[in-house]
Amino acid sequence: MNKSEIKVIAVLERVGGFASAQELYQLLQRSGESIGLTTVYRALQSLVSDKIVDQLRREDGEAIYRLCGDTHHHHLVCKQCGSTVEIEGSAIERWTKAMAEEHGFREVGHTAEIFGICPNC
Amino acid sequence: MNKSEIKVIAVLERVGGFASAQELYQLLQRSGESIGLTTVYRALQSLVSDKIVDQLRREDGEAIYRLCGDTHHHHLVCKQCGSTVEIEGSAIERWTKAMAEEHGFREVGHTAEIFGICPNC
DNA sequence: CCTGAAAATGACAATCATTTTCATTTCAGA
DNA sequence: TCTGAAATGAAAATGATTGTCATTTTCAGG
Numbered sequence: 001m002n003k004s005e006i007k008v009i010a011v012l013e014r015v016g017g018f019a020s021a022q023e024l025y026q027l028l029q030r031s032g033e034s035i036g037l038t039t040v041y042r043a044l045q046s047l048v049s050d051k052i053v054d055q056l057r058r059e060d061g062e063a064i065y066r067l068c069g070d071t072h073h074h075h076l077v078c079k080q081c082g083s084t085v086e087i088e089g090s091a092i093e094r095w096t097k098a099m100a101e102e103h104g105f106r107e108v109g110h111t112a113e114i115f116g117i118c119p120n121c
Numbered sequence: 122m123n124k125s126e127i128k129v130i131a132v133l134e135r136v137g138g139f140a141s142a143q144e145l146y147q148l149l150q151r152s153g154e155s156i157g158l159t160t161v162y163r164a165l166q167s168l169v170s171d172k173i174v175d176q177l178r179r180e181d182g183e184a185i186y187r188l189c190g191d192t193h194h195h196h197l198v199c200k201q202c203g204s205t206v207e208i209e210g211s212a213i214e215r216w217t218k219a220m221a222e223e224h225g226f227r228e229v230g231h232t233a234e235i236f237g238i239c240p241n242c
Numbered sequence: 243c244c245t246g247a248a249a250a251t252g253a254c255a256a257t258c259a260t261t262t263t264c265a266t267t268t269c270a271g272a
Numbered sequence: 273t274c275t276g277a278a279a280t281g282a283a284a285a286t287g288a289t290t291g292t293c294a295t296t297t298t299c300a301g302g
Contacts, residue, residue: 002279022259036281041260056236061182061288062259076224085224091216096235099208103197108237114217116229123250143288157252162289182259183288 007033008043009067012053017073018064056111078118087114128154129164130188133174139185139205177205177234199239208235 011027012019019027025040044065047053053065074089092112100108132148133140140148146161165186168174175189180200195210213233221229 004279020259038261038281038283039279042279057178057180057182059178059232061178061184063182076220076226078226087220087224089216091212092233095210095212095216099197099235100237103206103208104240105197105199105235105237107200108235110233110235112213112231112233114220114226114229114231116221116226119225125250141288159252159254159290160250163251166290 002043004035004039004043005047007035008040008047009052012065012067015066018056018066020058020062020064022062024065054109056109074112074114077113077115078121083118083120085118123164125156125160125164126168128156129161129168130173133186133188136187139177139187141179141183141185143183145186195233195235198234198236199242200236201238201242204239204241206239 007028008024011024011031015024015027021037021041021044024044025035025037028035028040044053044055048055048065052068054068055063055065058064073086074092076085076087078084089112092110096108096110100106128149129145132145132152136145136148142158142162142165145165146156146158149156149161165174165176169176169186172189174186176184176186177196177198179185194207195213197206197208199205210233213231217229217231221227
């Protein structure tokens with residue numbers, strides 16, 4: 001675990017959810033850290049293979065990362081204005097577990113998002 | 122529905138599962154079809170938005186496609202080998218509706234996927 | 243048959259995330 | 273202080289996907 005990895009973990013903590021490598025890089029830049037994009041990618045790879053960070057994919061194929069073991073939440077996203085509401089997802093957790101068990105899958109995770117039009121729009 | 126889309130559907134039928142745009146393009150070339158890569162991409166986009174084809178992502182971010190079944194389903198995806206199982210998601214449908222109602226959202230849709238390691242891996 | 247507008251096509255270039263390369267810097271231990 | 277391996281990051285390479293645009297095909301109406 002080197003300095004870069006620690007910096008990356010720190011941003012991920014601040015973010016509190018998923019973020020792409022490019023986003024993390026920009027956040028680090030803005031907060032005055034001197035770190036290159038290449039290094040961010042390398043730190044993320046390393047953290048993923050150490051199972052400290054979870055990696056999955058956005059719909060457009062971009063990789064997104066978050067700290068493992070986060071008690072994560074889900075989002076209700078407005079298609080018009082982009083505002084988001086954090087929502088509770090214990091139903092999803094149960095569904096994930098049930099489906100995984102039914103099909104013999106191990107080490108399961110999931111993604112779930114709801115999008116629509118918010119009351120203000 | 123134009124000629125290209127029909128060609129693409131035909132290959133997808135032959136493949137019988139997931140394939141990337143590049144793979145489909147090569148298969149079409151090998152079977153003597155005259156079709157450009159751009160056109161394959163366009164046909165796939167169109168088929169996806171018409172819900173004739175399902176699109177999701179390999180672990181490396183490459184998009185893969187296959188013919189839709191007729192029911193709205195979700196996927197259980199193996200992180201290692203990429204094999205997928207269609208799963209039932211009525212719990213998700215209910216959750217989506219409930220959350221949307223609670224927060225006053227209209228015209229809601231959702232995405233949900235479970236990923237893990239399958240019994241064979 | 244024509245004919246022209248609209249849709250479809252595909253070669254090529256552009257984009258963008260990610261990876262590779264490689265020269266330089268850091269730093270722990272001798 | 274010296275030394276070599278690991279870390280760093282700028283820049284180039286890669287590879288999937290998308291955008292551009294000139295050409296071709298389709299086809300309805302004359």
